[in-house]
Amino acid sequence: MRRSGYRRNLGLLLVTGFGLSAAACGTSGETGDKAGSTPAADAKVSITVGCQPPKTNPIERKEWDEDVAAFQKSHPNITIEGKDAFPCINPDTFQAKLAGGTMEDVFYVYFTDVQKIVAAGQAADITPYIDTVKPYKDFRPDVVSVFKQGEKVYGLPRNNYSTGLVFNRKLFTQAGLDPNAPPKTWAEVREAAKKIAGLGAGHVGFGEYSAGNTGGWHFAASLYGRGGDMVSADGKTAAFNSPQGKAVLDNLKQMRWTDNSMGAKQLLQWEDLMRMMGGGKLGMMIGAPDVVQAVNNDFKGKFEDYGVAPLPESTHSLSGGDGYMFHPKATPEKIKAGLLWLEFKNLTPGEGQFNYERAKEIGRPVGLPYPDLYGTAEPGEKVLELRKQFATVPVENFTSYVEASGTIQNKLEPPKAQELYAILDTPMSAVLTRQDANIDELLADAEAKANKVLAKSS
Amino acid sequence: MRRGLRRNLTAYGFLCGALICFAFFSWYPMVREVLLSFQKTNFVDEPTWVGWDNFLTVIEDSAFAGAWLNTVTFTGLALLVGFIVPFVAAIVLNELRHAQAYLRFVVYLPVMLPPAVVVLLFKWFYDPGSGLFNQALGVVGIPGLSWLDSTDTALISLVIVSTWMNLGTGTLIYLAALQSIPSDLYEAAELDGAGLFKRVWHVTIPQTRLILMVMLMLQIVATMQVFIEPYLLTGGGPENGTVTVAYLMYQYAFNFGNFGAGGALGLMLMLVLMVFSVFYLRLSREEQN
Numbered sequence: 001m002r003r004s005g006y007r008r009n010l011g012l013l014l015v016t017g018f019g020l021s022a023a024a025c026g027t028s029g030e031t032g033d034k035a036g037s038t039p040a041a042d043a044k045v046s047i048t049v050g051c052q053p054p055k056t057n058p059i060e061r062k063e064w065d066e067d068v069a070a071f072q073k074s075h076p077n078i079t080i081e082g083k084d085a086f087p088c089i090n091p092d093t094f095q096a097k098l099a100g101g102t103m104e105d106v107f108y109v110y111f112t113d114v115q116k117i118v119a120a121g122q123a124a125d126i127t128p129y130i131d132t133v134k135p136y137k138d139f140r141p142d143v144v145s146v147f148k149q150g151e152k153v154y155g156l157p158r159n160n161y162s163t164g165l166v167f168n169r170k171l172f173t174q175a176g177l178d179p180n181a182p183p184k185t186w187a188e189v190r191e192a193a194k195k196i197a198g199l200g201a202g203h204v205g206f207g208e209y210s211a212g213n214t215g216g217w218h219f220a221a222s223l224y225g226r227g228g229d230m231v232s233a234d235g236k237t238a239a240f241n242s243p244q245g246k247a248v249l250d251n252l253k254q255m256r257w258t259d260n261s262m263g264a265k266q267l268l269q270w271e272d273l274m275r276m277m278g279g280g281k282l283g284m285m286i287g288a289p290d291v292v293q294a295v296n297n298d299f300k301g302k303f304e305d306y307g308v309a310p311l312p313e314s315t316h317s318l319s320g321g322d323g324y325m326f327h328p329k330a331t332p333e334k335i336k337a338g339l340l341w342l343e344f345k346n347l348t349p350g351e352g353q354f355n356y357e358r359a360k361e362i363g364r365p366v367g368l369p370y371p372d373l374y375g376t377a378e379p380g381e382k383v384l385e386l387r388k389q390f391a392t393v394p395v396e397n398f399t400s401y402v403e404a405s406g407t408i409q410n411k412l413e414p415p416k417a418q419e420l421y422a423i424l425d426t427p428m429s430a431v432l433t434r435q436d437a438n439i440d441e442l443l444a445d446a447e448a449k450a451n452k453v454l455a456k457s458s
Numbered sequence: 459m460r461r462g463l464r465r466n467l468t469a470y471g472f473l474c475g476a477l478i479c480f481a482f483f484s485w486y487p488m489v490r491e492v493l494l495s496f497q498k499t500n501f502v503d504e505p506t507w508v509g510w511d512n513f514l515t516v517i518e519d520s521a522f523a524g525a526w527l528n529t530v531t532f533t534g535l536a537l538l539v540g541f542i543v544p545f546v547a548a549i550v551l552n553e554l555r556h557a558q559a560y561l562r563f564v565v566y567l568p569v570m571l572p573p574a575v576v577v578l579l580f581k582w583f584y585d586p587g588s589g590l591f592n593q594a595l596g597v598v599g600i601p602g603l604s605w606l607d608s609t610d611t612a613l614i615s616l617v618i619v620s621t622w623m624n625l626g627t628g629t630l631i632y633l634a635a636l637q638s639i640p641s642d643l644y645e646a647a648e649l650d651g652a653g654l655f656k657r658v659w660h661v662t663i664p665q666t667r668l669i670l671m672v673m674l675m676l677q678i679v680a681t682m683q684v685f686i687e688p689y690l691l692t693g694g695g696p697e698n699g700t701v702t703v704a705y706l707m708y709q710y711a712f713n714f715g716n717f718g719a720g721g722a723l724g725l726m727l728m729l730v731l732m733v734f735s736v737f738y739l740r741l742s743r744e745e746q747n
Contacts, residue, residue: 098500098502120500210695214693430697434608449520
């Protein structure tokens, strides 16, 4: 009797579980109006937009609110509903938001994730509406390509920067180095790192990531800087087991074990280097100007203490940045409204993020050499002019980076980026934690693993 | 019948609450995971059934075997350290005549700290330069270790964190079991001239055999799901030396966006853990009888 009751209950539970599951499978992430509907042009439309600054950041929040009010005044049929978050996107919750139907109509992305999202069909194709975005034709070609697959367009950029060398000017001075003449070659980086590490206990000349896929990410950045490639032109095989790839690892190995300029603590991830940089004990790291902003805002650094230079010996650079994409089930009206908002907020010189006059008034930093969305096109010149006019941070700290940006070509991340980065964490962590690491073997092993991943995806 | 129903209405109400919670937060996710492991989904379109493809993807992954090896090694080490230490701590606490309540609180204290805090605390302890452990070794003239940065010591370093974090719970359970042992057994053993170790061997262990086995099973189930330690301390490194099954699952689902493969790996882990859970249920039943 007891056993049969137990069985009955178990059956009930399973049925309940499957029932719930079936109910969940039946709900879709559709947002608002049905796709394909064609209401009048001035019909009211409300869109949710990600990356509204949180209340804990009152200055940026106020800017956002002002921009929303100004935009809604000029577009009375559109309502912008900001969704605040810090950080703007957490890759861990991206899929869950999509599955749970809480993804914004206009959602924020890092460049790193764009191709993965497009490949998974998780963003709307906005090609039919892209001509309505006036500055679109002025974008740098490498910026445009981030959000494109074939001829289709899937999003708009907000930020763009190339990877360079972030350095602590104060430590350079203390170590007897000229902060206005940052290293131009890797040999000079090694020399500078040795001098900074020699300042005393706790000082690290050059810091590098090697865990949580960040090691592979920076391997790619260094490799691109040296003119190497992550994958072959057809994307079907790995190409990093090359002289450039070996040079990346060999350079790190020499700095770690011969020069002892990289500190003993390794397996560093994003926040570790930010904290070290903010703490004033780290001399150099690979990074973009956004690092300086993060170090100043969140890790107690000061703008004036940091500079950015181009990556040594570089002709190419890993492209970085962020932007917005659209919910895959967003209606045409929502997409059009979203494009109007993004153009106003992120792409128009003198408005939104480029309203440097207001930024200066309210104490936001002006003068960092990003975003670089337009290169030398007319809106780009206008942005540079405004940035210079209202600068509040020492722009001369970024001179060499700005000068080089016109000649360095930005390159996109490889296909299956995260999988490849996970694989390349191994050689990166090996050379930084093991003195007898065999670079040839490590790269050959990583190449074989990467080829398997790429073969499966193609 | 009706009177009985009315009398037990409150109990049924509470039962419903528990059932709804379990259904939504435990059983439904489990069912969904099983379904996911046979599907390809982007959470936008209808999922497609892919048969065993996700399982093949996972099995053919070069990190698969290593992740299982790391997980089993971690579990073995965690049992070796994490099973014995709380038991010994419980015996010592049980033998103490003074300050027992205070020491019990001290032993339980780490359990009250959020795991992320503990892990970050140990991140500083393990710092090869200024970390507490190497500083302490330096005081007694022993050269510092690489701790997390070496494939030789990374896994055991994670075991130490895990053991410290969970010591309190195990100790209190063992202590409760020890205190339920009739004192006349110890008195008889003492009259027979048994010392501390003989009393432990001949009285304590036989009397707590079942609870020891139950705890062993529970610990295997818990430690095989190790995630937060490698996630926060080592990011799977060095050289994939701390990539565990749960960490690899996370990589698939959240970094690679392949929930199907993550689900398949999760299902494999669940099947392994179910074997231990069956042992646990049998032991629990035996203990009740």
